[in-house]
Amino acid sequence: MNPIVQQHVTDFVYLASIILFILSLKWLSSPETARRGVRAGEIGMAIAILATLAGSGIVQYTWILVGLAVGGAVGVPLGLVKTTAVPQRTALSHAFGALTAALIGISEFYIETPHVTKFGMVEIALEVIIGGLTFTGSLIAAGKLQEILPQRPMTYRGQNLVSLAVLAAAIGIGVTLMFQQEIVWLFPAMVVISLLFGVMLVMPIGGADMPTVIALLNSYAGLADALLGFVLNSKVLIVAGALDGASGFILAVIMCKAMNRSFTNVLFGAFGQLQTGAGKAVEERTVRSATPEDAADILKAASSVVIVPGYGMAVAQAQHKVRELYDILTKQGINVTFGVHPVAGRMPGHMNVLLAEADIPYDKLLDMDQVNGDMPQTDVALIIGANDVCNPAARTDSTSPIYGMPIIDVDKARTVMVVKRSLNPGFAGIDNPLFYMDKTLMLFGDAKNFIGEVVRELGPGSHM
Amino acid sequence: MPADFIISLYIFVLGGFIGFSVITRVSRLLHTPLMSLTNALDAVVVVAAMIIAGRRETELAVILGTIGVAASFSNAVGGFIITERMLGMFKAGKANKS
Numbered sequence: 001m002n003p004i005v006q007q008h009v010t011d012f013v014y015l016a017s018i019i020l021f022i023l024s025l026k027w028l029s030s031p032e033t034a035r036r037g038v039r040a041g042e043i044g045m046a047i048a049i050l051a052t053l054a055g056s057g058i059v060q061y062t063w064i065l066v067g068l069a070v071g072g073a074v075g076v077p078l079g080l081v082k083t084t085a086v087p088q089r090t091a092l093s094h095a096f097g098a099l100t101a102a103l104i105g106i107s108e109f110y111i112e113t114p115h116v117t118k119f120g121m122v123e124i125a126l127e128v129i130i131g132g133l134t135f136t137g138s139l140i141a142a143g144k145l146q147e148i149l150p151q152r153p154m155t156y157r158g159q160n161l162v163s164l165a166v167l168a169a170a171i172g173i174g175v176t177l178m179f180q181q182e183i184v185w186l187f188p189a190m191v192v193i194s195l196l197f198g199v200m201l202v203m204p205i206g207g208a209d210m211p212t213v214i215a216l217l218n219s220y221a222g223l224a225d226a227l228l229g230f231v232l233n234s235k236v237l238i239v240a241g242a243l244d245g246a247s248g249f250i251l252a253v254i255m256c257k258a259m260n261r262s263f264t265n266v267l268f269g270a271f272g273q274l275q276t277g278a279g280k281a282v283e284e285r286t287v288r289s290a291t292p293e294d295a296a297d298i299l300k301a302a303s304s305v306v307i308v309p310g311y312g313m314a315v316a317q318a319q320h321k322v323r324e325l326y327d328i329l330t331k332q333g334i335n336v337t338f339g340v341h342p343v344a345g346r347m348p349g350h351m352n353v354l355l356a357e358a359d360i361p362y363d364k365l366l367d368m369d370q371v372n373g374d375m376p377q378t379d380v381a382l383i384i385g386a387n388d389v390c391n392p393a394a395r396t397d398s399t400s401p402i403y404g405m406p407i408i409d410v411d412k413a414r415t416v417m418v419v420k421r422s423l424n425p426g427f428a429g430i431d432n433p434l435f436y437m438d439k440t441l442m443l444f445g446d447a448k449n450f451i452g453e454v455v456r457e458l459g460p461g462s463h464m
Numbered sequence: 465m466p467a468d469f470i471i472s473l474y475i476f477v478l479g480g481f482i483g484f485s486v487i488t489r490v491s492r493l494l495h496t497p498l499m500s501l502t503n504a505l506d507a508v509v510v511v512a513a514m515i516i517a518g519r520r521e522t523e524l525a526v527i528l529g530t531i532g533v534a535a536s537f538s539n540a541v542g543g544f545i546i547t548e549r550m551l552g553m554f555k556a557g558k559a560n561k562s
Contacts, residue, residue, distance in 0.1 A: 017508065021505045021508075022482055022486060024501065024505065025483070025486045025487060025490070025498075025501070025502070025505075026486050026489075028490050028494055028497065028498055028501060029486075029489040029490050029491060030491055031491065031493065031494065031551070031554040031556070032556075034494060034497065034551045034554070035548065035551050035552070037501070038501060038544060038547050038548050038551065041501060041504060041505050041544065042544050044505070044508075045504070045505070045507070045508060045540050045544070048508055048511050049510060049511060049514070052511040052514050052515065053514065056511075056514075056515050056518070057515070057519055058514065058515065058518030058519060059518065059519060059520055060518055060520045060526075061518060063517045063518070063526055063529070063530040063533075064514045064517050064518050064530070064533055066530060066534075067513070067514075067517060067529075067530040067531070067532070067533025067534040067537065068533060068534075068537050070534040070537075070538075071510075071533060071534040071535065071536065071537025071538040071539075071540075071541065072537060072538070072541050074534065074538040074542070075537060075538035075539065075540065075541025075542035075543075075545070076541060076542065076545065077542075078538060078541075078542035078546070079541060079542035079543070079544070079545025079546045079549070080545065080546075080549075081546070083550070083553075086496060086500075086546070086550075089542070089546065090496075090499055090500060090503065093500070093503045093538075093539045093542065093543060094503065096535040096536065096538060096539050097503065097506050097507060097509065097535075097536060097539055099531075099532070099535050100507075100509050100510070100512075100513055100531075100532040100535045100536040101509055103513070103528040103529070103531055103532045103535075104509070104512050104513055104516055104528070104529070104532055106528060107516050107522075107524060107525040107528045107529060108516075110522060110524055110525070111521050111522055111525055117466070119465065119466055119469065123469075214499070215499075218499055218502070218503070221503075221506060222502070222506055225506050225509050226476055226479075228509065228512060229472065229476075230469065230472045230473075230476070232512055233468050233472065234511075234512060235472075235475055236508055236511070237508065237509060237511075237512060238472055238475045238476050238479060239475060239479040240505050240506050240508045240509070241476075241479075241506065242475075242476050242477075242479030242480040242482075242483055243479060243482070243483040243486075243487075243502060243505060243506075244483075244502040244503070244505065244506040245480065245483070246479075246480050246483030246484045246487055247483060247487045247498060247499070247502040248499075248502070250484065250487050250488060251495060251498070251499065254495075340492075342492070347495075347496060347499065348495035348496060348498075348499065349492065349493065349494060349495030349496035349497070349498070349499070350496055352492070352493045352494070352495070352496065352554075353496045353497070353550050353553065356493075356550070356553040356554045356555070357550075357553045359553075359555065361555055361556055361557035362493050362554045362555065362556065362557075363556060363557045364557065365493060367492055
């Protein structure tokens with residue numbers, strides 16, 4: 001085929017891919033059409049790859065095939081991880097995406113230098129800086145989520161200033177390169193500094209802020225790809241990057257709103273350092289604790305129950321026991337729903353996936369707003385491994401670091417039961433007055449075992 | 465300012481708007497699959513990596529390109545698999561009353 005015709009054919013295939021990608025996301029709007037959406041995305045990806053292999057001036061296929069084989073071998077197990085490991089897998093995939101964008105930007109620089117235009121240098125520098133910092137930042141996030149690195153924020157005095165100075169250095173080198181490309185060592189220096197900045201950006205961020213950070217890194221990964229599209233003049237990359245960037249950005253905004261915090265506060269605030277001293281004064285207060293039998297009796301007498309899951313449920317892998325509880329209570333005519341806070345868990349939508357995996361019908365998984373309206377008529381609010389997202393101090397105590405954060409109003413239910421390992425405050429280290437209320441019963445123990453025992457009490461064959 | 469840049473900027477801005485309007489309609493239930501799906505779609509950067517690796521312009525480009533192909537293709541494969549798996553878990557109430 002004539003090379004120009006071939007190029008046109010490839011361009012039209014890319015256009016088809018773009019359309020399929022947009023449809024793919026459009027069909028994700030509801031669970032009924034979502035699987036069709038994945039199919040559309042897969043087809044779009046497959047034709048883009050095939051068209052590129054067939055007609056893009058590729059002269060050597062060996063290394064491409066090696067890359068595809070390795071990518072496939074790594075990708076399949078990463079697609080099969082447990083649902084509890086999905087947050088770290090997601091962070092890792094942001095790292096891979098950003099790594100690719102950065103590596104291609106680096107290659108472009110070395111292929112074109114010293115003939116990169118000033119404008120082209122701006123594009124490449126921006127792309128490599130964002131790609132680099134997203135790569136290492138996402139690796140750190142994945143490490144924290146996998147608990148290889150400590151989930152607590154790691155901070156030191158003057159941290160923000162040092163971090164900003166590092167970023168400024170990377171940008172300064174980029175600007176210098178615009179005018180003086182012949183100083184070749186500057187480019188690798190810029191790459192290294194942006195990698196370093198990624199580490200410094202995510203290290204100080206605590207586990208409870210991970211939903212926002214993952215969403216933000218998602219947005220950066222998309223942005224890096226879109227910028228690479230600018231560098232290479234590739235429309236399909238620009239659109240895919242813009243879609244991914246928009247998605248990550250929207251999710252990050254939702255997460256920030258759900259915590260009543262700003263981006264800058266999440267990135268530079270180091271949540272969790274705020275109240276380390278305040279936990280001691282409250283140990284005098286009394287809590288009422290209850291046994292699985294007590295809990296079962298109360299649940300049996302209820303007519304409506306709202307279950308509020310949190311990260312603790314994921315850690316204890318308690319979702320299947322929760323489903324058994326749901327089944328038994330539903331069978332007895334009790335109305336059971338789930339109140340899912342937007343930032344419950346370690347990434348957007350985390351709890352929904354865990355509960356869906358345990359076969360809980362998705363129409364029982366309600367948003368914070370939906371569930372809060374019904375809360376005053378609810379007999380029992382059962383909190384499993386959640387803490388800050390139902391802390392009434394967010395409404396009442398203006399000195400609390402989470403004051404103003406929208407919460408699930410479990411304290412308005414007639415009875416509150418909290419399944420928790422101990423009275424230790426959560427990752428954010430914030431005291432929760434909910435635990436000391438008269439209508440609150442603390443169910444101390446591992447979520448999976450405790451719910452299991454409640455199920456045994458309620459189940460057939462017990463003394464009912 | 466190069467003409468290519470202006471065209472690219474148009475595409476980026478319009479793409480961003482389409483993304484914004486499409487993604488705000490995605491159900492909150494599906495935010496985790498949304499993330500894994502956009503991630504898989506973003507892996508279309510694999511085409512750029514393949515071109516860099518396959519044109520054999522410099523040795524460095526082949527090495528970096530090959531790593532890029534592996535990293536981004538693993539995102540495409542893993543992203544689509546896990547999105548399908550997660551979506552398969554979401555069942556409506558009626559189908560579930562067994």
